[in-house]
Amino acid sequence: ELAAAVQLGVRLLHQLGVRLPAQPSQFQILWGLGRAKLALWGKPTDTLAQLPAMQAPAAIAATKVLASIASATYLAAPNLFPLTVFRQVELSARQGNLPDSAFSYAMYGLIMCGVVGDLKGGYQFGQLAIALLDRYETRALSARTLFVMSTFIRHWREPLATTLPELQQGFQLGCEMGDLEYASFCGQMSIMHRLFLGESLPGLAEQADT
DSSP, rough: OHHHHHHHHHHHHHHTTOOSSOOOOOOHHHHHHHHHHHTTTOOOHHHHHHHOOOHHHHHHOOOOHHHHHHHHHHHHHHTTTHHHHHHHHHHHHHHHTTTHHHHHHHHHHIIIIIOOHHHHHHHHHHHHHHHHHHHHHHGGGHHHHHHIIIIIIIGSSSGGGGGHHHHHHHHHHHHHHHHHHHHHHHHHHHHHHHTTTOOOOOHHHHHHHH
16 A cells, blocks of 8 residues: 555655655756755765764654655656655754654665766765665664665666675665565665676576475
8 A cells, every 4th residue: 555655754854844746846856956956065974874874753753754755756656756755854964863864865875876877975874874784783774775775776887797796685674674675675686686697597497486
């Protein structure tokens, strides 16, 4: 029930003071991107990695809700998805980091690479996401962050084969931490990338079964 998940998330965010349009226009999406870029102005990724911890309870709750509906908005409300990402980035850049910021910056890198076409900038935000994973040692968010980095960012700047260890790690950590959604995504993309790399179909079928 992806649409219902999105609607529930939007209602919760409204109570936290974060208002998102039900059906964003192109102008609203560009406005959201502009707000995020303004929040990031003068803050290179190495500086963002060292920001203090976010303290405001409402901002922390909003960031967590925004992150929790990422896959639902990506699949069921694609025009809303970038606004959820931009708002997360804005909150982290202005109010400090929390473990969820790793996932936030990875999704921002996804948009920079796949939509804006800024491959270098998007890759830098992907690297920032990995740095925050290491800083917070947050296994609970590792599967989703590694999935985004390996599926949407890393292959633009590195050989596709370099994504396989991260996808396998994401699959294992997702299973261990109960994040079965992103564990499944990691497993799926691992098989797809091996297919693109020319591995044999019988071998891939065996790996998929295990």
